[in-house]
Amino acid sequence: MGSAQSGFILILSAPSGAGKSTLARHLVSQDPSVRFSISTTTRECRPQETNGVDYFFVSRSEFEQQRHQGNFIEWAEVFGHCYGTTRQFVEQSIAHGDIVLLDIDWQGARQVRAQLPANHVVSVMILPPSYPILRQRLLQRGRDSLSVVEQRMAQAEAEASHWGEYDYVLINNQLERAQQDLVAVVRSERLRIQRMEHQIREIVG
Ligand code: ADP
Ligand code: 5GP
Numbered sequence: 001m002g003s004a005q006s007g008f009i010l011i012l013s014a015p016s017g018a019g020k021s022t023l024a025r026h027l028v029s030q031d032p033s034v035r036f037s038i039s040t041t042t043r044e045c046r047p048q049e050t051n052g053v054d055y056f057f058v059s060r061s062e063f064e065q066q067r068h069q070g071n072f073i074e075w076a077e078v079f080g081h082c083y084g085t086t087r088q089f090v091e092q093s094i095a096h097g098d099i100v101l102l103d104i105d106w107q108g109a110r111q112v113r114a115q116l117p118a119n120h121v122v123s124v125m126i127l128p129p130s131y132p133i134l135r136q137r138l139l140q141r142g143r144d145s146l147s148v149v150e151q152r153m154a155q156a157e158a159e160a161s162h163w164g165e166y167d168y169v170l171i172n173n174q175l176e177r178a179q180q181d182l183v184a185v186v187r188s189e190r191l192r193i194q195r196m197e198h199q200i201r202e203i204v205g
Contacts, residue, residue, distance in 0.1 A: 008122055008189065010122050012101065015128065015155065015157075042063050063084065119194050
């Protein structure tokens with residue numbers, strides 16, 4: 001529970017394969033007040049994914065309809081597919097004092113920052129230790145064909161080039177260390193004076 005000011009949006013962006021999903025899953029498992037925002041997408045559901053858990057999978061016309069209705073707080077086209085974040089979920093969670101985790105790209109991050117007060121948004125760019133290691137991880141993950149891996153590598157530089165727009169940069173070298181660092185970012189951000197005001201007033205008056 002918390003006041004309206006205690007909740008915030010936590011944006012995670014990264015070149016594909018840098019470890020964003022792995023780190024996001026760990027954070028959600030460690031911290032019950034972090035709520036993962038399930039995006040809506042027009043891309044096809046992968047075999048290991050579940051509709052309504054990983055994404056809401058919709059047709060392009062359904063996506064367009066929701067977009068026109070203003071249902072998305074941000075949306076972007078990534079790898080030829082549309083992705084959008086549900087406005088209602090984000091706004092309700094923050095009002096409830098929760099931390100809303102958005103796994104979105106730099107275009108979405110920009111739109112969110114433009115719409116909300118700065119102290120409502122914390123953004124983290126996750127980077128791999130190097131591009132050769134990124135390629136190795138994409139290949140080891142075994143999810144994509146060689147041509148898709150090459151496509152993701154080409155996109156990686158474009159995503160990473162926006163690191164300067166983020167509040168934190170996390171280099172995912174040792175997984176355990178990166179996991180701890182992400183938890184530390186959230187713990188520190190919670191202690192910001194603006195988010196503690198309600199509790200401070202109860203003590204100090
Ligand atoms: P993303 O969500 O950014 O595309 P994933 O979380 O799927 O990336 O990670 C890509 C692959 O790299 C996965 O196979 C994952 O297990 C592995 N991985 C993630 N972090 C590390 C790390 N620090 N060291 C080695 N492998 C890692
Ligand atoms: P994937 O299809 O591999 O799950 O995701 C591809 C990319 O789309 C990732 O960089 C991911 O962060 C981004 N993405 C996923 N959901 C959203 C969203 O709702 N909005 C935006 N802008 N990007 C998203």
